[in-house]
Amino acid sequence: MLVVMSHWSYIALLLLCVAATLQSIESSKYASKPFSRHDKWTQTFNGEYIPIQFYNAMRSAEASKQSLQNQLRNFLEQLQKNLTTSTLLSLIDNTQQNTEHQLTKLYELSVFFYTAADVARFFARDSEIFFEIAKNSSYTLLLQLRQIPATQPTAIKLLLTNYFAEMEFFHVMFSEVIDEALEYTQNILFATQKTFTYYADVQRFILQNWKFKCDIGCCKEYMEFSQLYSSQIFKCAAGHGLDVAFDVFAMTELTSKYVMRQLEFRIQRLFNCFYFGNYEIRCKFLQNAERDFELLFSKIEELEIFFDIKIKNGRVSALRVRRQAQIEEGVLTGVKSYDACIPQDFPHSQMHQSLKRCFYNINEY
Numbered sequence: 001m002l003v004v005m006s007h008w009s010y011i012a013l014l015l016l017c018v019a020a021t022l023q024s025i026e027s028s029k030y031a032s033k034p035f036s037r038h039d040k041w042t043q044t045f046n047g048e049y050i051p052i053q054f055y056n057a058m059r060s061a062e063a064s065k066q067s068l069q070n071q072l073r074n075f076l077e078q079l080q081k082n083l084t085t086s087t088l089l090s091l092i093d094n095t096q097q098n099t100e101h102q103l104t105k106l107y108e109l110s111v112f113f114y115t116a117a118d119v120a121r122f123f124a125r126d127s128e129i130f131f132e133i134a135k136n137s138s139y140t141l142l143l144q145l146r147q148i149p150a151t152q153p154t155a156i157k158l159l160l161t162n163y164f165a166e167m168e169f170f171h172v173m174f175s176e177v178i179d180e181a182l183e184y185t186q187n188i189l190f191a192t193q194k195t196f197t198y199y200a201d202v203q204r205f206i207l208q209n210w211k212f213k214c215d216i217g218c219c220k221e222y223m224e225f226s227q228l229y230s231s232q233i234f235k236c237a238a239g240h241g242l243d244v245a246f247d248v249f250a251m252t253e254l255t256s257k258y259v260m261r262q263l264e265f266r267i268q269r270l271f272n273c274f275y276f277g278n279y280e281i282r283c284k285f286l287q288n289a290e291r292d293f294e295l296l297f298s299k300i301e302e303l304e305i306f307f308d309i310k311i312k313n314g315r316v317s318a319l320r321v322r323r324q325a326q327i328e329e330g331v332l333t334g335v336k337s338y339d340a341c342i343p344q345d346f347p348h349s350q351m352h353q354s355l356k357r358c359f360y361n362i363n364e365y
């Protein structure tokens with residue numbers, strides 16, 4: 001603060017330069033923001049360059065990830081416990097109450113899958129917002145460089161231009177790798193969500209329309225059937241692919257946080273160097289922008305390698321090429337992958353005759 005006060009007149013001069021520089025900023029989005037020049041320069045000394053939205057979006061996405069993981073945790077144990085048939089025999093004399101209890105449990109099972117689908121959708125939404133904001137934040141940081149007063153010696157201007165170009169290139173690469181993470185996680189989450197919703201719909205439809213004969217034998221058989229297919233479908237829709245999606249999200253989140261801090265550090269350093277003058281000493285890094293960004297480029301390279309290993313067999317690079325084709329295929333991709341988890345002609349083909357006799361009114365879903 002003391003420094004700022006003692007350089008008051010210098011700041012006033014800088015503000016004039018900033019105002020001039022701002023006029024040349026093409027981004028209408030940026031220019032249309034309410035903008036207080038004084039605040040902006042105060043901000044440069046507080047070092048708050050990373051947009052607050054970045055941290056907010058990260059927090060929301062992290063919370064949604066947690067609730068999806070919580071929702072899915074211990075599913076198989078819960079399923080076993082809820083659909084147990086061992087209590088059936090011991091309560092044999094209270095059949096009415098007993099079957100009602102079992103029907104409630106079956107109903108709750110469909111609620112579970114609806115909820116899981118919703119929670120997966122929230123995570124898909126929040127992680128998408130986070131990835132988009134990460135890209136935007138890297139761009140916002142890039143734009144900060146344009147605030148450096150334009151009235152610099154030509155040699156310095158050239159170095160600045162070069163530095164800006166390097167940072168811009170980094171922004172492009174960073175955005176690409178974020179897009180890969182985005183595409184992978186969205187596809188997986190969409191498929192999981194579709195499978196869960198479809199399976200819940202089928203269960204609900206059976207309970208509401210097939211007119212279940214609620215005797216002990218039928219209850220037992222249908223519960224066993226539900227247990228078997230629920231665990232099978234769950235393992236498929238929330239299995240390896242979803243684990244990879246969680247990992248891809250977590251690693252991308254970590255890298256984004258690191259990248260933002262590094263970019264912020266670079267901008268802070270740059271502002272300091274122009275504020276205090278003495279380019280030759282303070283601005284050495286300007287002379288080799290490529291080297292200055294080496295660490296950052298290697299960080300996103302690491303992320304790429306992580307994707308390649310996780311998603312396997314260089315599928316990531318294939319994805320990059322196929323992206324356009326996939327957009328054209330559109331929803332088809334999703335439909336295909338959720339069909340993969342629902343057995344062919346479910347549930348008709350999977351039910352034995354003895355179980356089918358437990359329904360008065362079997363009709364197509």
Ligand SMILES: *[C@@H]1O[C@H](CO)[C@@H](O)[C@H](O)[C@H]1NC(C)=O
Nearest residue numbers: 075078079082105108109112
């Ligand atoms: C099991 O039952 C509990 C409480 O009745 C319910 O909250 C939970 O969603 C059920 N889980 C499954 C997998 O059906």
Ligand SMILES: *[C@@H]1O[C@H](CO)[C@@H](O)[C@H](O)[C@H]1NC(C)=O
Nearest residue numbers: 029053129130132133135136
């Ligand atoms: C990111 O920026 C683009 C264009 O600059 C804008 O259209 C989009 O709404 C922004 N996204 C978020 C999530 O802020």
